[in-house]
Amino acid sequence: MTRDNHLQTAAWAEACAVKYFIARNYTVLTNVSGHGPVDIVAVKSRGKNRPIVLLVDVKIKTQRSYGALSNEQRWMGVRVLAVDPDGNCTLVPEGEERVRPSRKERKEDDNEDFEQD
Numbered sequence: 001m002t003r004d005n006h007l008q009t010a011a012w013a014e015a016c017a018v019k020y021f022i023a024r025n026y027t028v029l030t031n032v033s034g035h036g037p038v039d040i041v042a043v044k045s046r047g048k049n050r051p052i053v054l055l056v057d058v059k060i061k062t063q064r065s066y067g068a069l070s071n072e073q074r075w076m077g078v079r080v081l082a083v084d085p086d087g088n089c090t091l092v093p094e095g096e097e098r099v100r101p102s103r104k105e106r107k108e109d110d111n112e113d114f115e116q117d
Contacts (some may be wrong), residue, residue: 009060013083014039017058020081020089026054037073040081056081061090068100 014030017040021028026042037057044052057073059066061082069078078090 010058012087013060014058016083016087016089017056019079021054021056026052037070037076054079057082061085066092066098068098070100074099104107105106 020028021040021042024044026044026061029041029043033040038055039058040056040106042054042056044053044113046052055078057069057080058080059080059082061084066080066082069080074097078097079094080097082092084090084113
């Protein structure tokens with residue numbers, strides 16, 4: 001996939017995500033920079049109760065998989081919204097997100113594998 005196609009696909013997936021949250025009565029704020037740990041902030045008012053605030057990373061779902069969260073995103077409580085090729089959105093249940101190990105953790109794992117040999 002070329003960079004232009006990737007950017008178009010990402011923009012399409014984020015538009016699907018915005019539509020998903022608006023249909024569920026959320027106010028949606030989008031990250032216009034294209035960088036950072038969060039694509040969307042979705043806020044749902046609940047009258048006198050605290051609002052629901054979701055930090056969301058939109059992931060394009062290919063077959064049965066989607067990209068993993070970074071440790072920083074996990075620490076921040078970022079949720080994953082997986083968008084399939086048909087535009088269907090699934091908010092991944094909290095705690096079931098895939099997490100990508102940091103470079104340091106991957107290096108430590110590699111060292112442990114090396115030491116066991």
